Amino acid sequence: MKSGIPIPTLNRLPLYYREFRRAVDNGIETMNSKELGARLFMPDTQIRKDLSYLDEQGRQRVGYDTRTMASYLEDFLGLMDEKQAVLVGVGNLARALISYPEFRRYGLQFRALFDNDPDKIGSELAGVKIVPVERIENLVQRLSVRIGIITTPAEAAQMVADQLIAGGVIAIWNFAPITLKVPAHVYVVNENLAIDFAKLSHHVQKAKV
Amino acid sequence: MKSGIPIPTLNRLPLYYREFRRAVDNGIETMNSKELGARLFMPDTQIRKDLSYLDEQGRQRVGYDTRTMASYLEDFLGLMDEKQAVLVGVGNLARALISYPEFRRYGLQFRALFDNDPDKIGSELAGVKIVPVERIENLVQRLSVRIGIITTPAEAAQMVADQLIAGGVIAIWNFAPITLKVPAHVYVVNENLAIDFAKLSHHVQKAKV
DNA sequence: TAGATTGTTAATCGATTAACAATC
DNA sequence: TAGATTGTTAATCGATTAACAATC
Numbered sequence: 340m341k342s343g344i345p346i347p348t349l350n351r352l353p354l355y356y357r358e359f360r361r362a363v364d365n366g367i368e369t370m371n372s373k374e375l376g377a378r379l380f381m382p383d384t385q386i387r388k389d390l391s392y393l394d395e396q397g398r399q400r401v402g403y404d405t406r407t408m409a410s411y412l413e414d415f416l417g418l419m420d421e422k423q424a425v426l427v428g429v430g431n432l433a434r435a436l437i438s439y440p441e442f443r444r445y446g447l448q449f450r451a452l453f454d455n456d457p458d459k460i461g462s463e464l465a466g467v468k469i470v471p472v473e474r475i476e477n478l479v480q481r482l483s484v485r486i487g488i489i490t491t492p493a494e495a496a497q498m499v500a501d502q503l504i505a506g507g508v509i510a511i512w513n514f515a516p517i518t519l520k521v522p523a524h525v526y527v528v529n530e531n532l533a534i535d536f537a538k539l540s541h542h543v544q545k546a547k548v
Numbered sequence: 549m550k551s552g553i554p555i556p557t558l559n560r561l562p563l564y565y566r567e568f569r570r571a572v573d574n575g576i577e578t579m580n581s582k583e584l585g586a587r588l589f590m591p592d593t594q595i596r597k598d599l600s601y602l603d604e605q606g607r608q609r610v611g612y613d614t615r616t617m618a619s620y621l622e623d624f625l626g627l628m629d630e631k632q633a634v635l636v637g638v639g640n641l642a643r644a645l646i647s648y649p650e651f652r653r654y655g656l657q658f659r660a661l662f663d664n665d666p667d668k669i670g671s672e673l674a675g676v677k678i679v680p681v682e683r684i685e686n687l688v689q690r691l692s693v694r695i696g697i698i699t700t701p702a703e704a705a706q707m708v709a710d711q712l713i714a715g716g717v718i719a720i721w722n723f724a725p726i727t728l729k730v731p732a733h734v735y736v737v738n739e740n741l742a743i744d745f746a747k748l749s750h751h752v753q754k755a756k757v
Numbered sequence: 758t759a760g761a762t763t764g765t766t767a768a769t770c771g772a773t774t775a776a777c778a779a780t781c
Numbered sequence: 782t783a784g785a786t787t788g789t790t791a792a793t794c795g796a797t798t799a800a801c802a803a804t805c
Contacts, residue, residue, distance in 0.1 A: 345771075345772065347771095348772090352746075354727070356746065357743070371787085378727065380727065380729075383786095384773080384776095385774075387786090387787065387788065388772090388788085388789085390788090396788080397786080397787055398781075398787075399780055399785075399786050399788090400787080401781080401785090401787090402787085403787095415750065415753075417756075420753070422749060422752060430644075431643055431644040432648070434640055434643075434644065435639075438640045439640070439741065441725065441742040441745075442742070442745060445746065445749065447745065510748045510751045512744070526747075526748065526751040528747055528748055531562075532648065532650070533562075533566075534562040534563065534566070536651060536654055537565065537625045537627060538559065538562065538735075538737055539719045539735065539737055540627055540656075541558070541561075541624065542718065542719045543694045543695060543718065544624075544625065544626025545626075546718055547626075554795075554796065556796070580762065581763080582762085591798065593798055593799070594798075596762090596763065597764085597765085597796090597798085600763090600764055605763080606762080606763055606764085607763075608763045608764090608803080608804050609761050609804080610761090610805080611762070611763085612763095760805105761805090762803105762804090762805090763805095764803085765800100765802090765803100766799105766802095767798105767799085768797105768799075768800090769799085770795105771794105771796085772794085773793080773794070773795090775790105775792075776789100776792090777788105777790085778788095778790095779786105779788085779789095780785100780786090781785090
């Protein structure tokens, strides 16, 4: 693998993984770039280019071995390892995430949940304890957790992020509607539902005129 | 407004809206491109370029009027109108979306919820009736709904999308892990939690080595 | 006026796409 | 072998960034 994979390519790799995995599940042994492109509505040339950044190669006249590619990407994306995470802000969204079955398949494990509501603290959700936010840094550090999920209101998110990072988190999944300030080694994926909704809204708005 | 606003710019407009809105709420009357850039970690030149696509302009030596820009973007993004939506697949995620307060502020209203579980059908969630999926096309049409939200498993998503579109939906918010095939006039926003998680996962994986 | 900040033009950068040699 | 499909080189396209004239 060359080191400089373009970010747009990196963002598409999970998509390819999904298709290869599905093909394997359906007993399809090989898939060429044209077939894959048809499924994902992308030019085949983009797929070949993207996959050429990887160590694993296709075979001329045949295409890509679905099982090989699926397991290579699984490894590349780190999906087969157990990954420990904590979540801060136990609301409806948190409940949905914790019970999302796809995540368990990808090795995501919740080690602790944090909240500042005394009524929630001490209880459990899906077998995971709810703990006061004051303990974030300490507990993250003790558990060696690398992934933090923020589902708090916007006002609390930056402070929460700071504490997660202080505890050793290097990847943050941010559901709060705010742009977080983080050091360079920390990777943030923003999941901004309100902003995505604004895009939908704009499309409907445009269509009215 | 020129017609050809680049897609990356369109995707950033909701971000600008959010900052202008927050500034207004904090009593800040003007903001220049450098300040805005600092808040969003973007070059000021990108912000000026993006905003130059809009009809509303900034003022030299002053910057942008926050109230003007917020309300212009609110209008442009269609956030002030009531927008009717239906949702298909009443699980945990659906519950989280329906109770997400941000959406109500943006004018999102749920008119109907669809599911195929007999235990759910007939009951209500947040005051909205749960109806059999067989009635999607008919009900969407009767209610003139333009936005459909899909929170079903992957297997059902394409069929659901087809029915939503048949009923008149032109904007789909897809939470199912599948690439939907839709006609050109239909706009799809994919919210792929598993794929975004894979990005986080990859970052943690990389850091291990 | 001098200085600051815009909007825009031009330069750069990077990603996508087309074309094709390699090869199984 | 002939044909199909890859991986890669080169061309194109589009977005970002730098530079700066306009102007308040």
